[in-house]
Amino acid sequence: MRPLLVFQTDFTYMEGAVAAMYGVVKSVDRDIEIIDATHEIPQYDTWSASFRLNQYMRFWPKGTIFVSVVDPGVGTKRRACVAKTKDGYYIVTPDNGTLTHVSAVSGIEEVREIDESINRLKRDDNKAVSIFHGRDLFGYCAARLASGIISYEEVGKTYPVEEIVKHKITKGEVYDTYARGIFEINDPNFGNLWTNIALDDFNKIFSHGDKIHTTIEHKGEVVFDQVIPYYPSFGMAEDKSVMIYNNELNNIAMAEVVGNLCKDHNLSYGSDYIVTFRKVDNE
Amino acid sequence: MRPLLVFQTDFTYMEGAVAAMYGVVKSVDRDIEIIDATHEIPQYDTWSASFRLNQYMRFWPKGTIFVSVVDPGVGTKRRACVAKTKDGYYIVTPDNGTLTHVSAVSGIEEVREIDESINRLKRDDNKAVSIFHGRDLFGYCAARLASGIISYEEVGKTYPVEEIVKHKITKGEVYDTYARGIFEINDPNFGNLWTNIALDDFNKIFSHGDKIHTTIEHKGEVVFDQVIPYYPSFGMAEDKSVMIYNNELNNIAMAEVVGNLCKDHNLSYGSDYIVTFRKVDNE
């Protein structure tokens, strides 16, 4: 049975790009099963591409091939690659930061630069096209790999794993009486904010049911300052109140119950948002 | 052949939640065919979840398993269940109102509470996670049921069908010279409004081609008051004019032709919108 092909891009479904890319895959091999991870990565945002890939990759069957096309540098000299992770997955992607989180969490065993002389779609009607590598390169190469037309070794030459382009990741820190970190991403649908503080660290000083003095600073200015509870799940606090919980990746996060924290409190994520959780007893 | 697994949630595709959930399903059994019903149910809206499920369920092959995850009470004591309908479908869902319309229209034959000791995903990296039952409970349990790893009986213990949580449904009424009801939902894409008045009832006093005096009250205030036609389909009235038709579920509805009634007339749905259709002759 062929490995699954799971796609994430920033194309959206607003036009025909996804359909053209998938047509190429099915023209290589009708038996490949294509699954959407998402086509709604924020445009050009390789940080989100990297974060999302790590959010879901480990839940898939070993051998699954992930194709990520968030590619602001398409047509420039950034590498096009296929990475093999230490936990047994393949990722077909521009090497532009998209491998950051998976490198840190799963680890990359080997990475190969796609040989465009073999693994690029060549048709009369796409010869002059330099801007759609999702269709002409990543989708096409991934389909050849999934179908067994090429082996992983035939993707192209290896290059040192150390050369993989990475964003900077920071980890939140926990002290005797407080924990401090940043919001590294949000849940754009429900408006939750996900910190970079690990649950295991946080739980050294906090427990479920604690009321925690929570301060958010944005560029030095305090934009949120409340004592809020820490619970295992939503619905244990009142509607529209703000609470702390651990997210699906076992990091500490904040939510507005049956609401939208980002919208209702005008918050977002990034390294310029500093969040501090303090024990109330110790203030 | 395995039953189809059809998903509806309020997750959207804006982040990695759907992909993590589907990865779990495919890790249980590669041969399960997953289909999106929608991931754009309005957030936390169990009324819409219930309505949409009933809108499309009956058109699927018997035996299809539907997974609905609109779950504002995740992690609280609301039941997680699998219902078997009288017309031969399975629904995996939090028991939180999502079964309202299907209960009324198809009927529920039996309902079982998911036994989390057997049918919940247990991994080192999700042990402390209480907020993602789509991935860890509903998707996982549904995949086990679809693959035949568990029978329906092995989902967990039955509980009385009468205990299923339900929203209140009202039916529009038709009198000698007028019909009255509410807008129970809209079509958020085209802006149409769907009443709770049954076509068969409506047709006792109205016929295609009739001009009908239509009044909409919102919290007691008249917000729409026009004589408009009743036609079998759009395009029989002029562009941007408002008309009455019967929707795909054989209820009476209103639309702005090649327009958006909700937006252009600032209307919405809910029990505080009362719509009255009067025979013009009898005014």
Add this chain to the structure above:
Amino acid sequence: MRPLLVFQTDFTYMEGAVAAMYGVVKSVDRDIEIIDATHEIPQYDTWSASFRLNQYMRFWPKGTIFVSVVDPGVGTKRRACVAKTKDGYYIVTPDNGTLTHVSAVSGIEEVREIDESINRLKRDDNKAVSIFHGRDLFGYCAARLASGIISYEEVGKTYPVEEIVKHKITKGEVYDTYARGIFEINDPNFGNLWTNIALDDFNKIFSHGDKIHTTIEHKGEVVFDQVIPYYPSFGMAEDKSVMIYNNELNNIAMAEVVGNLCKDHNLSYGSDYIVTFRKVDNE
């Protein structure tokens, strides 16, 4: 192996219409593989439907069946048809302009009007429904064709290809010192604008690396006037600068690098946008 069924509509996933339509397909034949091209064609926009279909159709395996349901005239006397293209595809669609671009580029070999007496879904609960041909007619007929229940000839009677409804297509023109055309569509996600000027024509007077005096007029008023570069891909110009490139269909296009040209410069597409590219030397 059954041909693939590829769908494009303007339904969105905001409600249950896609799920009902797909349920009908799977009820006809469980083995049909359904793929979304897109459900986000702008509402009622048969021009976009036509353009998108042509954008991706040729990349699919021969024999693929495309279903397009952008149908402002549903329930009126516009024809419902299945067209067979000269390059070996089938298109199931209302005959309302959706076949414009494919007619011009691939060519239509034969077209048949769907015989509703045979190829329309008949159920007790949809008998009175005139507004959902995606579910009751196009999806159902396409599924019967894909499954082999009917042959192409059994769709219904042929009618003259010349009677197919078409929008007017114009082609941009290239002179000694300038090229002129319109924006025929945009990329709504990245905000790029696609002209109707063919790459081959454009390259008779321009080359990569040229600085080109670019003027956009909207209803006679100049709304953009800059000298901008012509490159094979994005990322060769500075972020947020505007550049010219050739799009995936080998037409000339404009983009704002890592930005959104439409939003940031308040531009859109249509025949009332005239764009002129002039050689700088010759001014």
